[in-house]
Amino acid sequence: MNLRLARLLVLLLLPLLLLAAPVVPLQATTPTIAPAIAPAIAPAWTLKTADGQTVSYPQDAQGQPTVLLFWPSWCPFSRALQPYVQDLWQDYRDAGVKVWTINIKEDGDPLQAMRDRGLSFPLLLAGDDLVPRYGIMRTPWFVVIDGQQRIVYTRPSNPPTPIDVARDARIALNRLLGARAVALPTSYPPPYDLHLRKPGPSRLESDAAPAAVWQPWATQYLAGIAADERVEQLAARGPVRDGKAAILLARELWAQAYGVEPTHAQAPFRAYRRNQLWVVAGRAYADTLGQGFILVVNAETGEIVRLRSGSGTAR
Numbered sequence: 682m683n684l685r686l687a688r689l690l691v692l693l694l695l696p697l698l699l700l701a702a703p704v705v706p707l708q709a710t711t712p713t714i715a716p717a718i719a720p721a722i723a724p725a726w727t728l729k730t731a732d733g734q735t736v737s738y739p740q741d742a743q744g745q746p747t748v749l750l751f752w753p754s755w756c757p758f759s760r761a762l763q764p765y766v767q768d769l770w771q772d773y774r775d776a777g778v779k780v781w782t783i784n785i786k787e788d789g790d791p792l793q794a795m796r797d798r799g800l801s802f803p804l805l806l807a808g809d810d811l812v813p814r815y816g817i818m819r820t821p822w823f824v825v826i827d828g829q830q831r832i833v834y835t836r837p838s839n840p841p842t843p844i845d846v847a848r849d850a851r852i853a854l855n856r857l858l859g860a861r862a863v864a865l866p867t868s869y870p871p872p873y874d875l876h877l878r879k880p881g882p883s884r885l886e887s888d889a890a891p892a893a894v895w896q897p898w899a900t901q902y903l904a905g906i907a908a909d910e911r912v913e914q915l916a917a918r919g920p921v922r923d924g925k926a927a928i929l930l931a932r933e934l935w936a937q938a939y940g941v942e943p944t945h946a947q948a949p950f951r952a953y954r955r956n957q958l959w960v961v962a963g964r965a966y967a968d969t970l971g972q973g974f975i976l977v978v979n980a981e982t983g984e985i986v987r988l989r990s991g992s993g994t995a996r
Contacts, residue, residue, distance in 0.1 A: 720814070720816060723830045725738055742826075745828055746778045746825065748780045748781070749822075749826065750762070750763075750783070751785050751815070751821060752782060752821045753786040755789060755948070758821055764798075765844065769850060770803070772851075772863050776863055782802050783805045784804060784805065784807070784808055786809065791804060797941045823835070827857050833853050833856075843872045844869045851863070851865055889965045890970060895967075898970045899955070903953075906958065906977055911985070915988070917979075917983045920982070921978055921979075924952035927980075928961055930978060932944055947964050950962065950965055957979055959977065960977050962974070975988070
């Protein structure tokens, strides 16, 4: 067969060969955006404690296993995990494990939240810069890190309970500690379950009554306070210099009078000063003003003028 005839046969048979070939679907070429990916190696950082002390990772970990909990005070899932992190810190610190909790995305007072909840684990403030570096996609973000900065455990997105997270973290730590492993608890306290209850209104500060609604209400409320009204059984607290101090005082007194958890549920809070009096209100939504806890305090002396629950019960 000469070359010209061979070429002619190829041209005649090629369409038949293409029809007989299996069809392979084309792959999509549209690029997809990958979600944030948590690093395999824990990034370094330097943060401060509430009293201004500097903590640096990994230097201050000193090559020991490390536990990090990233949390804001308003997150009920963080609140549910915190008692187990407290126990973990107490059980493992003598084995050399470093535990730091890092406050992120905060719109309240993390120190007051810790006091309200009976927590004393190490707290570091202003950790928002670490959110993208650690690939944080939800709160709480909880990791166990080995002595070479490798992240060996991360809290899953939907753990059955905080107990499962605590148990898995302890198992991960014991593997790292070897002969220094700490015995696992035979039982765990029942979890705080606010995050499992019927959701209430958001407690974000942005949901609080706007000034155009709150200030006229507060002005009218203070106008109804008698000049000689006092709560005699409560000692004066000294000058209350700003709204944040007034809210902190209110939360302290409400927790003593009505309980820590009922007080925590009063957020968002609002404070307003008229002349010498501060008024602080809990559940300070536009449609619930006056229905939450109330504190009225003298700004100059700190005398407690009125302390009242949402039911109207006064002290």
